[in-house]
Each structure stands twice: as structure tokens, then as C-alpha cells.
Amino acid sequence: MKRPLIEINGTPASVETLSAALPNYGHFTSMQVRDGGVRGLVLHLLRLQQATRLLFGSELDPAQVLVWLQQALRHAGSEAIAASSVRVNVFAAQFNRERPGAPQPVEVMITVGAPWLAPAQSIRVQAQAYRRDLPQVKHVGTFGLFRQRQLALQAGYDDALFVDELGRISEGSVWNVGFWDGARVIWPQAEMLDGVSQQLLKVALNAAGVEQQAREVRLADLGGMQAAFSCNSTGVGTAIVAIDQWRFVEDGALTARLQAAYESVAVDVLL
Missing domain, CATH: 3.20.10.10 (D-amino Acid Aminotransferase, subunit A, domain 2)
Known part of the structure; x- marks a missing residue:
């Protein structure tokens, strides 16, 4: 891929929406997509749900995340569907640094980039x-x-x-x-x-x-x-x-x- 694709809540990221992710508080999961598939998808989605409850006190809809994930791969194109590295970030656009423990609605940022490969040697x-x-x-x-x-x-x-x-x-x-x-x-x-x-x-x-x-x-x-x-x-x-x-x-x-x-x-x- 020439450059990563980034979407937030299913829409192309902008300077404004990306700036909301700047506070260094959130969580993510990373996966390797090969030939349109990934191993452990349910575990990735469960990880996102559990961490969202813990960090933000709110619920994350795994079905919606899956829709956005599939959409991002389609938008990234056939090369990305064949082989890519996908990162799903969860953050709060209205993160309150004064009251970080208050329940907060979350945003989902999906980045599709070039595949990561394991080390070729020990x-x-x-x-x-x-x-x-x-x-x-x-x-x-x-x-x-x-x-x-x-x-x-x-x-x-x-x-x-x-x-x-x-x-x-x-x-x-x-x-x-x-x-x-x-x-x-x-x-x-x-x-x-x-x-x-x-x-x-x-x-x-x-x-x-x-x-x-x-x-x-x-x-x-x-x-x-x-x-x-x-x-x-x-x-x-x-x-x-x-x-x-x-x-x-x-x-x-x-x-x-x-x-x-x-x-x-x-x-x-x-x-």
C-alpha cells in the first residue's frame, strides 16, 4: 500500500477528528489480514469490548466495529484485502482530563496499512x-x-x-x-x-x-x-x-x- 487508510466511525479521518485522538488515553488491537481473513477475530473484538468497559465505563458494539472494519478494508482496496496490517483504536473524543473516570462515549479509529512480517531470523x-x-x-x-x-x-x-x-x-x-x-x-x-x-x-x-x-x-x-x-x-x-x-x-x-x-x-x- 502506498499510504495507510484511516477512518473514524466509518468516515475518512480529518484533521479535526484525528486531533480528538491526541490525548494519550485509549486502547487498541492489531491484526494481520491475509486473503480477506484474520485469525482470532472474536478475541480481538472481545478485547476491545472489555478494555472499553474498563477504561471508559461504556459499551462498544462489536457488530458495528466489524462493519467499519470490513468497510475500511474495501476502501483500502484489493491489495489491502490480500495482505495488510489493521489497527483498531478506541478513544474518547470528549475525553475529560479533569474527570477521567467519568463514563464516556467512544470513537473507533481503524487504520489499514502495509502488512507486518515476522523476523526472518532468530x-x-x-x-x-x-x-x-x-x-x-x-x-x-x-x-x-x-x-x-x-x-x-x-x-x-x-x-x-x-x-x-x-x-x-x-x-x-x-x-x-x-x-x-x-x-x-x-x-x-x-x-x-x-x-x-x-x-x-x-x-x-x-x-x-x-x-x-x-x-x-x-x-x-x-x-x-x-x-x-x-x-x-x-x-x-x-x-x-x-x-x-x-x-x-x-x-x-x-x-x-x-x-x-x-x-x-x-x-x-x-x-
């Missing part, structure tokens, strides 16, 4: 002592997480992995993390965003008969892990070959197994 990540505000919500307060990623890049790594104040590994900058101990997939337990792709992968692995365990994981536990991987909407199974001084094998068979499980998830047809 990554090395740096552990960072950091915890996002309200980590269970995919909100627009992203300064901190991108600052942590920037620091990791400056230190020679590819990305940042967050460790909370209790010493528990939680999540990556914009991805979830999983481990392989040689017998099962280990999902770290901590306050984090339960990503849509992570949710789908868990269900798919269960259907494939792959043993999984959710438990607290600390840096000191990494010596017992054989492999590590990242997981988000751009793809699952990207090998993490290093977390600080800990090294992991790049297990091609594990990567293929994770990707096959994820790809077994049914695609929800949008258009």
Missing part, C-alpha cells in the same frame, strides 16, 4: 526490569515499552524482555514469550497482556497433544530451558537464541511445530 533479547501500566490491557501508553526496546538495541540486542518487580518474566516489548524445556511448552505466569496469538496457539497446541504448563519463570530458571520463542500477530515461533547470558538452541523442529499448530487455527473470513 533474535537475541535483553532482560529489562520493567512492567507496563495495566499490563492486561493493550493500551496506547507505549512510551515505556519502546524506550526499553531502544535501550536493548543500543546494548546490541534485538529487543527487550520484561521482568517484573517480583523477578518474574512476563512479556516482550510487543510479543509474548514461551519456553521449551525438552518435554513441554512453558508459559510464564505474571501480569501481562494475554495476546490473541498466544491464546490461539495454546488452544492449537492442546488440540495437537502438546503438553503445556503455565508457571512463574525467573531468570535463574532459564538454565533449565532448551529453547525460547516469541509470539504475536506477525507470527509465532520466532526463535530466541539468547536472553542476556543465557543461550538457547535454535530448534527448527519446534519452530515448525508451533507454526503448524497456529496455522491449523481456522481463519475468520472478513470479506
Whole structure:
């Protein structure tokens, strides 16, 4: 795509309507559209509903969001329907900074842009002592997480992995993390965003008969892990070959197994 398409409540965005989204308070979901479909559509819509209730004290109509999403893709054209990255933002045009807790009606901004692709190779990540505000919500307060990623890049790594104040590994900058101990997939337990792709992968692995365990994981536990991987909407199974001084094998068979499980998830047809 030559440039992103942006619509708010089903109409083309203008300077005036975009300016209403400037207060840094809101939430969003991101999805990858391929051949007119997306995986986990119901989970994306549920995420938007739940976060709207929590942040704004109001209700969001998922059926209307779906109509606007389909319309935006049609307006973006066949190239976008074939492959694009879609972000759905929810914000309050009349956001009251003096009384942010008052129930507020919300607006829906949909951006359709070029598709995001998973890293072509394995990554090395740096552990960072950091915890996002309200980590269970995919909100627009992203300064901190991108600052942590920037620091990791400056230190020679590819990305940042967050460790909370209790010493528990939680999540990556914009991805979830999983481990392989040689017998099962280990999902770290901590306050984090339960990503849509992570949710789908868990269900798919269960259907494939792959043993999984959710438990607290600390840096000191990494010596017992054989492999590590990242997981988000751009793809699952990207090998993490290093977390600080800990090294992991790049297990091609594990990567293929994770990707096959994820790809077994049914695609929800949008258009």
C-alpha cells in the first residue's frame, strides 16, 4: 500500500477528528489480514469490548466495529484485502482530563496499512526490569515499552524482555514469550497482556497433544530451558537464541511445530 487508510466511525479521518485522538488515553488491537481473513477475530473484538468497559465505563458494539472494519478494508482496496496490517483504536473524543473516570462515549479509529512480517531470523533479547501500566490491557501508553526496546538495541540486542518487580518474566516489548524445556511448552505466569496469538496457539497446541504448563519463570530458571520463542500477530515461533547470558538452541523442529499448530487455527473470513 502506498499510504495507510484511516477512518473514524466509518468516515475518512480529518484533521479535526484525528486531533480528538491526541490525548494519550485509549486502547487498541492489531491484526494481520491475509486473503480477506484474520485469525482470532472474536478475541480481538472481545478485547476491545472489555478494555472499553474498563477504561471508559461504556459499551462498544462489536457488530458495528466489524462493519467499519470490513468497510475500511474495501476502501483500502484489493491489495489491502490480500495482505495488510489493521489497527483498531478506541478513544474518547470528549475525553475529560479533569474527570477521567467519568463514563464516556467512544470513537473507533481503524487504520489499514502495509502488512507486518515476522523476523526472518532468530533474535537475541535483553532482560529489562520493567512492567507496563495495566499490563492486561493493550493500551496506547507505549512510551515505556519502546524506550526499553531502544535501550536493548543500543546494548546490541534485538529487543527487550520484561521482568517484573517480583523477578518474574512476563512479556516482550510487543510479543509474548514461551519456553521449551525438552518435554513441554512453558508459559510464564505474571501480569501481562494475554495476546490473541498466544491464546490461539495454546488452544492449537492442546488440540495437537502438546503438553503445556503455565508457571512463574525467573531468570535463574532459564538454565533449565532448551529453547525460547516469541509470539504475536506477525507470527509465532520466532526463535530466541539468547536472553542476556543465557543461550538457547535454535530448534527448527519446534519452530515448525508451533507454526503448524497456529496455522491449523481456522481463519475468520472478513470479506
